[in-house]
C-alpha cells in the first residue's frame with residue numbers, strides 16, 4: 001500500500017474495466033494516426049504488417065502490462081519498484097515521462113478535432129484543397145489551438161478528478177458505445193460513395209514491391225503504431241489492471257480489447273479512404289495535419305458534408321477524450337499512490353503542467369510531428385522493450401502464475417505466451433527501436 005490510507009479504488013464491474021481499456025485504446029491513434037500512417041507508408045502494405053504486429057507483439061505485450069498491474073496493484077513507478085531492482089526499477093519513470101509527453105501533443109490534436117466539429121456546424125469546410133490547407137494551418141497553431149488545447153485539458157482534469165468509478169468508468173460507458181455505433185454507420189455510408197471501390201483496392205490489396213522497398217520505414221512505423229494504438233509501452237494497461245479484482249481472465253479481456261481497437265482502426269480506413277478517393281484527394285500526403293486537410297476538403301465537397309464532418313470530428317473528439325483520461329491517470333495514480341496527494345489536487349496540478357508542455361506543439365506543427373515521432377517510435381517502443389525483457393526473462397514464473405490467477409491452469413498457453421514475449425516481441429521491438437532511432441536522427 002502507498003502512503004494514502006484509504007483503500008485503493010477498483011472498477012465497479014468487469015464491463016467497466018473493459019470499456020475503460022477500450023476507451024483508452026480507441027482514440028486519435030485509430031482515427032487520426034492510423035489513416036495517415038497507412039497513407040504515408042504505402043497503403044495496404046502497411047496495413048498488413050500492422051495487423052501482423054498487433055497479433056504477434058501487441059497481444060503478448062498487453063498481457064505483460066496486465067500481469068504487472070494486477071500483481072502489484074500499483075501505479076507504474078510503484079509497480080516496477082516492487083518487482084524489479086537496480087536500474088530496472090526506474091523503468092516506471094520512462095512510462096510517466098512518456099505519458100506526460102504524449103498527452104501534451106495529443107491534447108493539441110484533440111483540440112483540432114473540437115475546432116473541426118465546430119467548423120462543420122458553421123458549414124465551414126472548404127472544398128478547395130489549397131484553401132483547406134491554409135485554413136488548417138491558421139487553425140492548427142497559434143492562439144486558437146492553445147485555447148482549445150486548454151479546453152480539452154480542462155475536461156480531462158474534470159473527469160480524472162472524480163476518480164475511477166464516478167469519473168472514468170461512468171464517462172467511458174457512454175462514450176465507447178457511441179464511438180462504435182457512429183463509426184460503423186459512417187463506414188456503411190462510405191460504402192455507397194463513388195470512390196469506394198478504388199479506395200478499397202488501395203487499402204486492401206497489398207503491393208509486395210512496396211514492402212520490399214520500404215520495410216525500413218514501414219517496420220518501425222507499424223510497430224510504433226501497434227503500441228500507440230493499444231495504449232502500450234507507457235503503463236496505461238498496468239495502471240488500469242491495478243484497479244482490477246483478482247478473478248478476471250486477463251487473456252480473454254485482452255483479446256476483447258484488442259479486437260475492438262483493431263476493428264475501429266480498420267473500419268476507420270473504410271470511412272476515410274472512400275471519402276478521400278471520392279473527392280479526388282491523394283491519401284499519401286504526409287504529416288500530422290494531412291488527414292484534417294484532406295477530410296475537411298472532402299467534407300466541403302460532399303452533399304451534407306458539413307453534417308457528416310460534424311459527426312465524424314465530434315466522434316473523434318470523444319474518442320480522444322477517453323484516451324486522454326487514461327494517459328493522465330498514469331501520472332495521477334503515481335502521485336496519489338506514492339506521494340499521498342489528494343486526487344483532485346493531483347489532477348489539476350498535473351493537467352496544468354501537461355497543458356504548458358503542449359504549448360510548443362500548439363504553436364508549431366513541425367514540433368508536434370517531432371514530439372509524435374519521438375514518443376511513438378522511440379519512447380513507447382523502449383518502454384515496451386524494457387518491460388518485456390524484465391517480465392519475459394526474469395519474472396516468468398510469477399508472470400505465468402498471475403496470468404492464470406482466476407482462470408485455473410493455463411497449461412501450455414502460459415509457456416507459449418512467455419516465449420512469445422521472450423523472442424518475437426523483444427526482437428521486433430529491438431529492430432523497430434534501432435530503425436526508429438536512425439530515422440529520427
Ligand code: PHE
Pocket residue numbers: 024025026027028029030102227228229230231232234236323324326327
Ligand atoms: N491508444 C490511444 C489511441 O489510439 C493513444 C494512447 C497511447 C493512449 C498511449 C494511452 C497511451 O489514440
Ligand code: NA
Pocket residue numbers: 024025026027029030228229230231261
Ligand atoms: Na487505438
